[in-house]
Amino acid sequence: MKRIPYGPVRDGWRLTNFSLGLTYNDDVLPDGSMYSYWQEGPYYDFSAAEIEELETATATLYAMCLEAGDWMVEQCPRRTAEGRRRGFFDSVCPPDVCFLTRIGVPEYTHEQIIRTWFDGDADTWTHRDKDPDGRVPMQTPDFSPSVYGRFDFWYNGAGTTPKLLEFNAQTPTALVEAAVIQWHWMDQTGVSKHPWRQWNSIHDRLVGWEATPDGEPAELGAWRRNIAKLREARPWLPEKPKIFFAYETSDTSGEDRMNVAYLMSTAEEAGFPVELIAMSQIGWDVSDDRVVYVPGPGREHEAQPIDVIFMLYPWEWFWHEEGGKAFFRNMADPAKRGTVWIEPPYKAALLGHKALLPVLWKLFGDDPERGKYLLxxxxxxxxxxxxxxxxxxxxxxxxxxxxxxxxxxxxxxxxxxxxxxxxxxxxxxxLCELPSFEGLEGTVHPVIGAWLIDGEPAGMGIREDLGTAGLVTKNNCNFLPHAIETEY
Incomplete structure (x- = not known):
C-alpha cells in the first residue's frame, strides 16, 4: 500500500467527474477557502495480495456481523411467541433485559426488526401460520432485501491486518465516487496494467453481467436476485415491480440525491421501472392503510401505492417521527401487502450502529482467526x-x-x-490511529471503505483527512482513487 503523490492529472477532470455524477465536489470551508472533495493526481497503489487480504476481511467480518445480529435478537423477549403475546398488552423489553431497548430502539419496532431479520428462514418464528396456542396470527416466510453496505477499516498495507472501525450498514454514501468516478479515472489514466487494475466490481454486482467468451458465467446482480426472491414470497407482485428511491431534500450539497440517483440508475439498468422521490413525498393512505407516494400538496388524489422503496434515510430517525408506528404496522400485514423497505429496519437496529463493536468483541475477541480483525x-x-x-x-x-x-x-x-x-x-x-502518509499540504490519514453488495465483497473507496484532526474522518475529507500494482 503506497500513496503516489504525483499521479496523472486529466485534462478537464472536473467536468468529466461532474458529468458522471460527482456534482457535489466543490465546497467553501468555514475559513472561506475552496475545497475539492476529489483529489486529482495522488492515488493509492496496492499489491494484489493486499487486495485479497482486504477482501477476505470484508467477507469474514460480514459473517461475524450476522452472528452478532443473531445474538442481539436472542436478547429480545419479543423473539418468542409468548413474548409477542405478552408484549401485545404490556412492555416486555426493559433495558436490563433487551439489548435493543438498551441502545434506544423503541419497543414497538422490535417485532418487525426481528421479522425482517429472519424473513424466509424456515426454522424461525416467521414460518408457522399460528402460535401453538392458536391465538396469535403468525407471518409466513417473507423476504426483506438488503442491497449494500460499507465497512470502514484501518489498514496500513502488507504486514498489517485490517481492523474494523465501524459498519455503515444502512445509509452509506461515497458510492458514486467508489463505483463510477474512480473506475473512469482508471480507464482514462491507464495507470495499472494488472489484470484486476482496481478492486471495484460494485456496478457489475448491482446490475449483473452477461456470460463472457472466456467462460465466465452470467450473473443476475443484486437487484434482479433480490426482486426475484421477493416475488417468490409475494407472487402478486408484477414481474418487474416499480421501485421508488427516496432521499432527504434538506441535504443541499446534492450528495444524497446523487447517491440515490446512482442506485436508481443501476436498478433501471437491471430492468426495473423506477422513480426518484423526496422523503417528504412519502405519505399514508388512511382508508387503505397503505404507504403511498404523494406528488405534492393538494395532489393527494394522484397518490400511488408504494410496494417497494429504497430510502437513504436513517431508520433511527424514522422510528422516532410522527407516523412511524403506522409504517411499522404496515410491514406486519399478514397478506404481505405491506411496503418493502430497502434497506430493511434490521440494518439499522442490529448492524448499523456503534454498539455492534462491543458485541463483536464479546463474541469473537478471543477467536484468533476472526478476532484479529477487531479492536x-x-x-x-x-x-x-x-x-x-x-x-x-x-x-x-x-x-x-x-x-x-x-x-x-x-x-x-x-x-x-x-x-x-x-x-x-x-x-x-x-485507539488505532489511522496510518500517516505525506501529502502536499501535510500529513494525511486514509480510511479504507470496503463495499458489500448483496452481502458479497465488491470494492473499495479511500477517504483521507489532514492533520491531527484528520484522525477522525469527517464529511469534509477527500476521496482518492486506487489502483493495483501500477508502474507510474
Missing part, C-alpha cells in the same frame, strides 16, 4: 471501558465522525462536537 470495544459505562487508556469514544448513533473523541494515554487528542450522543449512549474502542 477491543466496550460500552462506555462498562467495566471493560476502564481497561482502556487510549481509545476512541463514539456515540452509538453517530455519523460522519460527529461527537467522536480520540484519547491517547488518557489525554484527548481530537474532538468533533456535534448533535450526536445527546442520548448519552457511547462506546469506546481501543
Amino acid at each position: 477491543p470495544a466496550y460500552f462506555a459505562d462498562s467495566k471493560g471501558a476502564k481497561t482502556l487508556t487510549s481509545y476512541a469514544k463514539k456515540p452509538v448513533w453517530g455519523r460522519e465522525g460527529g461527537s467522536v473523541t480520540l484519547v491517547r494515554d488518557g489525554v484527548p487528542i481530537t474532538e468533533n462536537p456535534s448533535e450526536y450522543g445527546s442520548d448519552g449512549l457511547y462506546v469506546v474502542q481501543q
Whole structure:
C-alpha cells in the first residue's frame, strides 16, 4: 500500500467527474477557502495480495456481523411467541433485559426488526401460520432485501491486518465516487496494467453481467436476485415491480440525491421501472392503510401505492417521527401487502450502529482467526471501558465522525462536537490511529471503505483527512482513487 503523490492529472477532470455524477465536489470551508472533495493526481497503489487480504476481511467480518445480529435478537423477549403475546398488552423489553431497548430502539419496532431479520428462514418464528396456542396470527416466510453496505477499516498495507472501525450498514454514501468516478479515472489514466487494475466490481454486482467468451458465467446482480426472491414470497407482485428511491431534500450539497440517483440508475439498468422521490413525498393512505407516494400538496388524489422503496434515510430517525408506528404496522400485514423497505429496519437496529463493536468483541475477541480483525470495544459505562487508556469514544448513533473523541494515554487528542450522543449512549474502542502518509499540504490519514453488495465483497473507496484532526474522518475529507500494482 503506497500513496503516489504525483499521479496523472486529466485534462478537464472536473467536468468529466461532474458529468458522471460527482456534482457535489466543490465546497467553501468555514475559513472561506475552496475545497475539492476529489483529489486529482495522488492515488493509492496496492499489491494484489493486499487486495485479497482486504477482501477476505470484508467477507469474514460480514459473517461475524450476522452472528452478532443473531445474538442481539436472542436478547429480545419479543423473539418468542409468548413474548409477542405478552408484549401485545404490556412492555416486555426493559433495558436490563433487551439489548435493543438498551441502545434506544423503541419497543414497538422490535417485532418487525426481528421479522425482517429472519424473513424466509424456515426454522424461525416467521414460518408457522399460528402460535401453538392458536391465538396469535403468525407471518409466513417473507423476504426483506438488503442491497449494500460499507465497512470502514484501518489498514496500513502488507504486514498489517485490517481492523474494523465501524459498519455503515444502512445509509452509506461515497458510492458514486467508489463505483463510477474512480473506475473512469482508471480507464482514462491507464495507470495499472494488472489484470484486476482496481478492486471495484460494485456496478457489475448491482446490475449483473452477461456470460463472457472466456467462460465466465452470467450473473443476475443484486437487484434482479433480490426482486426475484421477493416475488417468490409475494407472487402478486408484477414481474418487474416499480421501485421508488427516496432521499432527504434538506441535504443541499446534492450528495444524497446523487447517491440515490446512482442506485436508481443501476436498478433501471437491471430492468426495473423506477422513480426518484423526496422523503417528504412519502405519505399514508388512511382508508387503505397503505404507504403511498404523494406528488405534492393538494395532489393527494394522484397518490400511488408504494410496494417497494429504497430510502437513504436513517431508520433511527424514522422510528422516532410522527407516523412511524403506522409504517411499522404496515410491514406486519399478514397478506404481505405491506411496503418493502430497502434497506430493511434490521440494518439499522442490529448492524448499523456503534454498539455492534462491543458485541463483536464479546463474541469473537478471543477467536484468533476472526478476532484479529477487531479492536477491543466496550460500552462506555462498562467495566471493560476502564481497561482502556487510549481509545476512541463514539456515540452509538453517530455519523460522519460527529461527537467522536480520540484519547491517547488518557489525554484527548481530537474532538468533533456535534448533535450526536445527546442520548448519552457511547462506546469506546481501543485507539488505532489511522496510518500517516505525506501529502502536499501535510500529513494525511486514509480510511479504507470496503463495499458489500448483496452481502458479497465488491470494492473499495479511500477517504483521507489532514492533520491531527484528520484522525477522525469527517464529511469534509477527500476521496482518492486506487489502483493495483501500477508502474507510474
